[in-house]
Amino acid sequence: MVAEFITQIPAGDTRERAVCVSCGFVDYRNPKIVAGAVVAHEGRVLLCRRAIEPRSGFWTLPAGFLEVHEAPEDGAKREVFEEARARVELLGLIGIYTVKRLSQVQMFFRAKFAGAAEFAAGEETSAAAMFAWEEIPWDEIAFPSVEWTLRTWHEGEDGMARLERFSTSV
Amino acid sequence: MVAEFITQIPAGDTRERAVCVSCGFVDYRNPKIVAGAVVAHEGRVLLCRRAIEPRSGFWTLPAGFLEVHEAPEDGAKREVFEEARARVELLGLIGIYTVKRLSQVQMFFRAKFAGAAEFAAGEETSAAAMFAWEEIPWDEIAFPSVEWTLRTWHEGEDGMARLERFSTSV
Numbered sequence: 001m002v003a004e005f006i007t008q009i010p011a012g013d014t015r016e017r018a019v020c021v022s023c024g025f026v027d028y029r030n031p032k033i034v035a036g037a038v039v040a041h042e043g044r045v046l047l048c049r050r051a052i053e054p055r056s057g058f059w060t061l062p063a064g065f066l067e068v069h070e071a072p073e074d075g076a077k078r079e080v081f082e083e084a085r086a087r088v089e090l091l092g093l094i095g096i097y098t099v100k101r102l103s104q105v106q107m108f109f110r111a112k113f114a115g116a117a118e119f120a121a122g123e124e125t126s127a128a129a130m131f132a133w134e135e136i137p138w139d140e141i142a143f144p145s146v147e148w149t150l151r152t153w154h155e156g157e158d159g160m161a162r163l164e165r166f167s168t169s170v
Numbered sequence: 171m172v173a174e175f176i177t178q179i180p181a182g183d184t185r186e187r188a189v190c191v192s193c194g195f196v197d198y199r200n201p202k203i204v205a206g207a208v209v210a211h212e213g214r215v216l217l218c219r220r221a222i223e224p225r226s227g228f229w230t231l232p233a234g235f236l237e238v239h240e241a242p243e244d245g246a247k248r249e250v251f252e253e254a255r256a257r258v259e260l261l262g263l264i265g266i267y268t269v270k271r272l273s274q275v276q277m278f279f280r281a282k283f284a285g286a287a288e289f290a291a292g293e294e295t296s297a298a299a300m301f302a303w304e305e306i307p308w309d310e311i312a313f314p315s316v317e318w319t320l321r322t323w324h325e326g327e328d329g330m331a332r333l334e335r336f337s338t339s340v
Contacts (some may be wrong), residue, residue, distance in 0.1 A: 004193070020193055022192050022193040023192040025173035025197075029238045030235060030237070031238060031239075067185070068199045068273045069270045070273075072266065072275060093263075095338070098338070099339070100239045100340065103240075105236070105242060167265060170267075170269055170270065
């Protein structure tokens with residue numbers, strides 16, 4: 001069953017919103033946050049081969065949609081565990097990448113393994129592997145934001161954007 | 171009219187979501203992004219006195235909810251204009267502040283006036299004013315994130331977090 005929406009300005013609002021003709025629900029839409037991480041160990045970075053569409057078979061950084069009541073830092077760690085079965089600590093913010101067309105704001109963090117460098121293919125992943133910088137398969141990277149994040153990470157390995165400075169949550 | 175929702179796991183999902191009993195609409199909920207700015211000029215920062223609840227009468231940084239298809243950088247500039255009638259350029263990211271209880275992820279940017287240092291009370295604002303650091307009315311600040319952002323900005327005026335490095339959008 002598909003809901004039918006009409007476009008109108010709700011009372012007390014200044015912009016047009018989607019309103020369900022059946023039940024009156026106002027669907028306030030906001031951009032969605034994607035949180036992910038570059039997990040590095042001995043100069044190599046952790047990439048996941050996607051097992052689902054879009055871009056199945058291509059390599060990506062572990063990342064996914066933030067859930068309600070979740071901080072981006074926590075969402076990034078959760079996604080690394082779900083997709084690559086790795087427990088990590090975050091070290092800092094790499095950057096923010098917005099895909100306006102999709103209304104996605106993606107945040108990527110620098111990370112290291114919390115204990116041993118253990119990982120495995122998790123949900124939505126067909127393979128997980130560590131790549132040296134010169135081994136990264138640029139022609140098989142899933143999304144532009146993954147390449148931007150890897151290159152920004154590579155430029156900024158000096159640790160300038162420390163997490164305690166750039167991000168906090170309550 | 172109020173929509174009635176039940177909680178269930180939709181097909182293809184792994185978590186419980188709110189589903190409208192009337193029309194079947196799945197209300198995927200995600201944290202909302204708030205974007206704002208510290209606009210500085212000759213050592214002073216721009217604050218707005220809130221004309222609306224919550225915290226009417228208290229001082230805040232110009233900031234508000236990001237709209238769909240909007241980058242945080244653009245949302246911050248829009249909010250500065252709506253609330254303080256100032257045209258600004260962004261210089262860098264100050265930090266990210268998450269309020270888990272409210273599912274808000276707030277991003278604040280360093281900014282300067284794009285032309286002359288002109289501003290005025292805009293929508294939802296009863297007064298706009300520039301404050302020297304020692305003049306900031308800490309007892310009349312609207313939200314904890316405003317104080318955190320001002321203090322983080324004050325520590326980081328060296329320009330380390332340049333916008334071109336930490337944020338991009340397509």
